[in-house]
Amino acid sequence: MNKNINAPLRSKTLSMLKGFIYTNKTILTIIFLIFISILVYFPVIWHKFQMHWDDQWVVINAYTEDGLTSDNLLAILTEFYNGQYAPANQLSYTLLYSAFGYNPFWFHLFGLVIHISNVILVYFFIKRLLNLTKSFKITSVQRIALLTATIMALHPFLVESVAWLSASKILIYSFFYLSAIHFYLNYITAPRIKHYLLMVVFFILSFAGKEQAVTLPVCLLLIDYALKRNFRDKRLWLEKLPLFVLAFFFGYITLLSQSADKAGLLSEAPHYPFYQNIIFASYSVTEYLVKCLIPVKLSYLYVFPNAIGREVPVRFWMYPVMLLIICLSFWSFWKKHWVFFGISFFIIHLGVCLHIIPISRFAIVADRYVYIAAVGIFFLMAYFIDRALNHAKYKNLTIVLSFLYLLSIGTYAHQRSKVWHDSELLKRELKELLKKRNEFQKHKVIK
Template identity: 25%
Template sequence: MSATLSPSCKPLLRTQIVICLILFSAIFSVFLQVKDFDFLFYDDNQYILENPYVRSGISTSNLGWAVTSTQYSNWFPVTWASHMLDVWIFGLWPGGHHLTNITFHAMNASLLFLFFSSVTGALWRSFFIAALFAFHPMHVESVAWVAERKDVLSAFFWISAMCAYVFYVRRPAPGRYAVVLCCFVLGLMSKQVIVTLPLVLLLLDYWPLGRFDTTRPATSLAASLLIEKLPFVALSALASVITIYVQKAGGSVATLSTLALKLRVENVVVSYVKYIIRLFYPAGLGIMYRHPTDYPAWQVFGAVIVVVGVTVFAIVQMRHRPWFFTGWFWYICTLLPTIGAVKVGISYMADRYSYMPYVGLFIIVSMAVPAGALSSGTLRRITAITAAAAILMSVIITNKQLKYWRNSVTLFTRAVDTAKDSYFAYYSLGYALHNAQRLGEAESSLKMAVTIKPDYPEALLHLGLVMLRQDKLKESHEVFLRAITAAPTMSEAYNGAGVALMNMGRLNEAAGYFKRALTLDSEDAARNLKLLEQLAAGN
């Protein structure tokens, strides 16, 4: 095969490059505001600001830690390495870390366009897919949150693996196959959500690659394509085992006693429909959503009808509308790891979970436009105007959504609005307000958190600290006692109770709390005991 491009390919390549440059520029113009945003206390502080390995930049020893670390119930060495590299380049300037996220997002959108335009030949449909991916408001969370680097990074290797797979399919060779595997491994080491890639590759085999459409017997062909994916399946299985082990070890997997099987099943089917609704109506977006304690029967029944009905339609129409089959099952399969069948963390839904699954729905939306609408002059103009309006509306809503991510206070003020009656939203806002020295507002927010969940130890602890800083000594001491009852091994609560008593002049009682905190490994308690000794000596 000639290494040079044929004359007919050169105009197409130039057009693709121009469109990629337009995408890149447009993404940066919309998202560039995040370079002035802060790190968030929510994961950003743990991943970067308080992590000595990341803070010291990239090095051999730090990379060794990244490979073996299961900190924060995650294993993602490539993501850790990217944060270390950011610190080496930008230091602790938040803007630099945000710029890296934007760059990966822009590359992901461009690669998606190149992939679909190359395999379908549908230039403008592919552009529409990439533009929706680039500007949909549901994708703001993955880009504007530094700690969600794992989303944009794993997606980069995911899409790179798809592009490499096309080269392998067009001219199979062990080296090309190895490149696909290498991209997949790097993606797994960025975020294990990429485990569904083997299923995606099979869907791409059906459409748009058309590998099932051959003269070979169907069973023989299916067997060969499945065997081809076995190394990917093995890696996915290994990554899944690692993820479940790490999450369980970190206490992030909810048991059936804390989240009933019935509610999990209902949540799965309803969430599939909710994500579809938010594709077309992205209102009320926030960083967290309150987990329902129950779903109305009509809602569950309606969701089942929608999911089953669309699935049956996709199967029945798979020969006539293969793009619908691939798009729908792309969405169903890629959302499986985060849909809530296995409950991990506090979120039952999250905007970031839609980052790659939405590509399947974007395929359907783009390819559903009849060919006649693109050939007729009037219909073409109407179609182009409608597509442009959809993209423009996405940009406007995304621009508004981005502003909520400016800092922890703006983000969790929004969270309180979107996650009604969520104790964690109120606690997070109170924590952020406390750090911003807005003590009165912090107290109100933390009181709401403990009203909703009276035995929430972290909220009680920070409420006590906020009261202590306002010299509400008696009230803070009572709150610290509640925190101790909720979490008897929380050294900070014992220390806080001791400080409140010390400031009230009850030195002997304070000493008892400091000694208890000291047994629980509190450096603050050791300093306070010394201060107490000095005060006693002064008396």
């Protein structure tokens, strides 16, 4: 009799204990991610404005200084500025200026807080996604999510987005974008209209941060693929239809904003021929992928190899051929469920930055454009590390190599964040890089 009475009590106590442990693990994980992010990026909060690298007009401008008036808010929401439309980003500058004036400390602190928030959002995104698939062990879910977020927190390829105030568009768009994904996961688990509407609202806010947000509908289809939703279900496509309409509308606004500055597809400005755009896209994908895996020779500027109207250097022709050969040779590997998800996540979020559609870009590659796309590669790295850890034979070696990798990229990111202290230090780095490159070329000629 006592056993029957005590059984529900024991079950309830055990459930509460599990909940307590789960909650504490989550809190400790968040504290860990905050700690390592601050450890890497704390030099950034003491940086100055980049007065010779866009901050002098992106951050410091009339929209910022005019404050929170109705006329200024209307101008921020309705006007294009130097070929850009990013009202959410501009509004953040206006709010910060209204509170603190042109004190770079608060602007940089805000950027760091948003970056840390994005790292935590990525952790919960991967964790929720893998839990919903019900195809991973609990330990693997936690490990993959934590590793993905940790790599994001430490990776030097993302430093530009955090350390450069003019790149805060990336951080803000990413925050709203990842939030929209979370509301979509809410909608999948509990199909309520409020979840859908919140996803749409955050999609709009994400585009108000930066035009790269137009990829969200395709990203959600990829999430449907990951969760093995039925693509023959009309509801799946009907729920995406309003998002695709918004995405095309946003894309048109982006082209209009660029044409207002006499650039982009809708302008009469000269463009690279399409075949060269394909070559540039192939090169860019390769560079972004390699630097996600092995972040070497990072710079704040990667110029096009040729001017418009000139022939592209012969060595660049190898990139589309090489990518085609790699894709065909390893197709059986690429089409594996989670490999396909990671690679596709990477490609989708680089789509608007790969030069296939002529848009206003003066660099063939830019570190900031990979901020969200890199999550796909970081996920794959975490996924394969987890698989290696599940084999006793490779466990110790995997732990050692993973620790050394994380330590090295974290150290590099910390050092690289210091390069962005001011314009003089930033441009000195480029001069030194060009000097080394010229010396290397001379050495090759002599040999």
